[in-house]
Amino acid sequence: MREGVGATAPAGRPGRGRRPGARESILDAIRASEPLSRVELAKITGLTEAAVSMTVRRLLEEGLVVETGRTPTGGKPRTLLQLDPNARLSVGVHLDEDATTYVLTGQTGGVISRLARPAPLGDDPDAILRALAADIDTLLAGSGVDPARCLGVGIVWPGPHSGGLPADETLPHLRGLRGDELGSRLSEATGWPVLVENDATAAAVGEYWVARVGPDQAFAALYMGGGIGAGIVVEGRAMRGSHASAGEFGHLCLEVFGPECWCGSRGCLEVLAGPRMVVTAARDDRVAAAEAGLDLTQPLRSVTSDFGAVARAARAGAPHCRALLESSARYVAAAAESVVNLLDIDLVVLTGPGFAAASAIYGPAITRRLAAADARTWHRNVTVTVSLAAATASATGAAALVLQSHLRA
Amino acid sequence: MREGVGATAPAGRPGRGRRPGARESILDAIRASEPLSRVELAKITGLTEAAVSMTVRRLLEEGLVVETGRTPTGGKPRTLLQLDPNARLSVGVHLDEDATTYVLTGQTGGVISRLARPAPLGDDPDAILRALAADIDTLLAGSGVDPARCLGVGIVWPGPHSGGLPADETLPHLRGLRGDELGSRLSEATGWPVLVENDATAAAVGEYWVARVGPDQAFAALYMGGGIGAGIVVEGRAMRGSHASAGEFGHLCLEVFGPECWCGSRGCLEVLAGPRMVVTAARDDRVAAAEAGLDLTQPLRSVTSDFGAVARAARAGAPHCRALLESSARYVAAAAESVVNLLDIDLVVLTGPGFAAASAIYGPAITRRLAAADARTWHRNVTVTVSLAAATASATGAAALVLQSHLRA
DNA sequence: TAGCATTCTTAAGCAACTGAACGAAGTCCG
């Protein structure tokens, strides 16, 4: 159960050759900093120019890479290489409490087409799996692409220990299914290799891929959806921990004797300042609830969408909503600082629907919190950014997982 | 500046061959679970039996590995292989505010001989470096070993951002020296490759080595000396972060609006419950100070030794000292839980002089804190142990760094 | 058009690893 979560059905050439290899290094280098010439690749990867040349030829023949233009030099101009975005495809699925989102991405992580369904997809696991497989087929068929180019499917779901909610509060119809079971059954149903991941790690990998993060950067993606999690990528590898449940950012302790959390501990970020708490606080505060237009006659349905409403209100200037978010942000910022200090991270990316809605408050709060100690002590210059497609980060991230897995083979 | 801190002087064959390689995998497998036979090695490493056979022959010829006995099977008995402890040597140095400790270890991390000097070794960097070089020579000469077998020197020092103390409060005579400068100059002075590391990471690597931690375990070594730090080893690799300052466990935030820390932030573990704070609190409490026999007429000299006095008093039953440590332990436990949750760690080792003295209090506190959420939610079964040689972990860890670097080449 | 700088390719060689057959060293059983 190491090496990523989930199941890979027909994938993975077994013994055959497959050493760490030039091929992977070259593809990764191009991904991170295309366009590149062969000599530049040789410098970056440490390979010989000869080796690069041969490997690149094979990549060109396979169509994974294309030559695009040339730059003048003192002598023979360099021919620049880029990934062919359409040479490889991959499908990402985000199974959420509110909706199910599908994206089809190319090799560079760019979205080719997408599809959304209101949740739930069915009443029992079998029905859901059938619906998933059918939707994936629809997506591929409707995009007019060659399915043979599809590498596989990545799926993100609020499975056991994901995103900071107790497992049995989300997706009741899939209750009791383990991640690897979901993977293998979906793989059976679709015929593609399937990778299963949690939202935060997937979003991190997606960001790593799409935002061209270099393998030398240690970076963390903070993901806010129905809960808060972190995806951590160091040296180009996602940290998943011993039982594939790393990144429980929401269960960093910020108050040793704080209120009890559903996880069983005390003072977790989740229970002090998680989105669920923000929404609950907004519902308890008549003014805030009115500002955000929350319907108090109904029981709380979707943390994500209610949080979005609070964030919209705050952006529009509503003082109570803004205060709630500012307060939450101070806790999140302190937790982010802890992660940065613990892992010496130099890039923090905010992503997920929560931060998509409220990054204007959380981003500066984190930057501010980091600034003091950074100036006095660490001199690290941490970058805090917002993902370009924060709202759909999980789905594109799920797709990127599949791409990523083809560089580590 | 990636790939470990510090300087390696004559080391590292550049391009030549040196792929990740069978040799390293095999040595690491034997390290982690010796004794092993060739077939077992093939299974563990995934290499062919043929490849194992050839590689092992070379290792036998070089004397790195020896055959030790055989186990009966259904057919031909297996011949067991072990590392020859004396085939390779390495020197570890721990430069501390109180003393300088040297150890000479064999290939398995066992200490062959040791040497201690009261600090300081001199009044300026040059004198200190000369003294270090001379002591290392003395250690090697006095141990009657072949210096040619020595792989190099590892050195741990409270350099910039180490152990949780402001850089300019420790080792005033080396003030202003950067880690890599210390490394290259010591390498020049001794003629050996030198690796520089912080106390916690070194201790973690040492523990990884000596305690035969497998590369599949994610583990963290919490180190308490003059401050608190953490060394984190995942997939057999120490996490050093982007600027080699990962592991700042002492600057996890446990109180968002807590007291200001010297680092510039607020509510850090260090300032709430670090050893310096324990000692300060003990000096402020007449009863506790008396229990521990602290000399209040003198200004605070060594955090480490005063903390040791408090811990001894607590072990002897002194209630005030015990209360101080219990209180500190609750904070440390919460921080440990944060790390475990964030990185999905399944082995926590307490080490360093601080925990050596007070593990009886901190160990159970951590176990207790982890238990609640583990039972309710994570079901991880984290092991919390105390290093066997916690008091000298840094020095042996420094030596292990050098050994370790020969498996990653 | 010759010279030059640089990029990329080709050809020969080496080292590591795989696959498959073979030798070695025991147990078990008639």
Added chain:
DNA sequence: CGGACTTCGTTCAGTTGCTTAAGAATGCTA
């Protein structure tokens, strides 16, 4: 006591992936 059986380890030929070294391509400049 000898032969079948089992499991461990080795040998040998073949493949792969890279390196080194030399050479071809391509454009600029004089």
